Each structure stands twice: as C-alpha cells, then as structure tokens.
Amino acid sequence: MTQNDQQQLTAIVVDDEDPARQGLELRLQEFPQVSVVQSCKHGREAIAAIIEHEPDIVFLDI
C-alpha cells in the first residue's frame, strides 16, 4: 500500500498557548496523511470548528 492509497485524516488542534499549538501543527506536518483543517485558541472556537469541519481527529489541550 502506497501513501497515496492511505485515507486522508482531517484534524483540528486546540490549545490556548501559541507555542504549544504551533508546535503541534509543525509536528503534524511530518505525517502527510494528516491535514490540520483549523487550529483554535479556546473551547468555543473549537466547537464551532468541529461543527463546521467534522474532523476525524481533535487534538485538545485539557
């Protein structure tokens, strides 16, 4: 199975700290099958983004 055959995963990153959020986004770039569709600074923004994009994965700082 080549990489192109792999299913593309959509993701949303949620963290209130800029460096943490940017760090996660940068690290996720190493995985071509994961595409970050939006990154959010807080919960309300995250809920709106989840409703809009219906992502496969949410990386949520708790």
Add this chain to the structure above:
Amino acid sequence: MFRFLVAWFGSFAAALLWQPVQNYIALLPYGEILDLSNASARDLLDGLLSRSFPLLLLWSGLYFLIKYYRLLQEEKEKSLRSEALAHEAQLLMLRYQLNPHFLFNTLNAISTLVLSKATEQANEMITKLSKFLRYSLDHSPLDKVSLAHELETSRLYLDIEKVRFAERLILNFEIEKDVEQAMVPTMLLQPIIENSIKHGVSKSEAGGTITISARRVDAELVLEVKDDGPGLVNGQEPGAAFDLSAGVGVSNIRNRLQGIYGDAHSLTFSNAQPSGLVVRVIIPYDTK
C-alpha cells in the same frame, strides 16, 4: 572490636594490679590490712607503683587515644552527613519549586521555536532558562539576596512565561526605589508568581494582569503579588493539602520564612478588589 580490646586490656591490667593486693591480704589478719606503717603494706605500695601503675597508665592512655580517635571519626561522619542532608534539601527545594510542568512547557516552546527556525528566539529562551536554573542552584534555601537580584530572577522567569502566554500575560511592577537593596530569601517571589499565573492568568481566556509590589513600612518590608483572577474560592488557601500542585511551592516558602525569621514574618492570602488574589509577605526590613 574496640570494646573487646578495652575489656581485654582492662581485665589484664586489673589482674596485674590486683595480684600484689591479693598476696598482701592473704598474709595479714583483717585489722592490719589498712595499716600502711608496716613493711608489707609498703611493699604492696611499691609493687603497685613500680609494676602495675605504668601499665595502668599505658592502658588508660591507649583507651583515651582510641576513644578520641573514634570521637573524631564520628564527628567527621556527622558533619559529612549534615552536609549531604543540606544538599539534598536544596535539590528537593529546586524540584519542588521548579514545577515539572514549567520545564516541560518551556522545553516544548523552545523545540517549537527551533522547528520553525526562529533560532534567535530559541537561543534567547534557552539562555534565560539556563540563567534561571543557575540562579536556583547557586543559592542555598536559607540564603538571602538583594530584592533587586530577586526581581531580576523573577523577570527571567516571567520572560519565559511571556513566550507561552504572549499578550494574555500583562505585568506590572510597583517597586519603591530605595527598597531594592533590602535582603530577601532567595527564590521567594517565583513560586508565588507561578501560583498567580496558574490561577489568575492561565485559566482565563483573556489572560490577566500580575502586579508585583514592594514597599517599606517602618521596620518591615511588604511584598505583594496580586492577580485579577477569580481569587480565593470559599476561603480556600493555596498551600492546603488538597491543592497539592499549587501548594508545594507556597508551603515550602512558609517553611523557609519560619526557618529564617521565626515568628517575625507573615504570609497571607486575601481577595483583591474587585477580583483576584493578593499574596502578601511581610519580613523585617534588612539591608545586610
């Protein structure tokens, strides 16, 4: 081994000492035993002095020599042990004060800066972190430093936190000019500031303001760290056992203040107006 040698030497010397006395007693009726005017009593005394006494002296000398040597060893051991304990306490203090979360977040932030090739900023942050760690290690828990020095270290810490919180963390310093030379316990403010950031800034979406103030009131130095977060909820004090993550640093401060100033200090928590927490430390004003 030492006890055995002493006992052996002791009984040997005692036997030698006792021998002429026994001979003497055997020869005399009871009434004359203590009469030193007769010839056999003088012989006994001579015998004691010439044969047994030097041996007794030698034995005593040896006994005290060995005892002294052992005492010296014990003392050395004791001082080494207390030195190790002090060192351990210092490392423990560092571990308690430097919240592992702080290190984790800082290293993560640095790693992100490196990944995004912001090398200058990454280097600046590494330098600040290393200076801050250096300062923590250089001073023992009971050391005092000038308030100016303490504030400089707090600024190092706050600069690092500023990278994480950016515009959400607003700082305000209100330091009376001439109090900067006052002496304060080392690493006094950092755990309090860390506590304020945790409760007053990090939990709020909009962030918050932290005000650090120092002033002299008569013979006392009053230090305050104020945030505009939710303040005390139901009178719950940081440092209480159920709030362990925030409390370790604060109760560590309380113990250190007690150790340095005894009852001549106070550490209080109160609600600020209109909202927020004020942590107030009052210690004797001292410039030496």
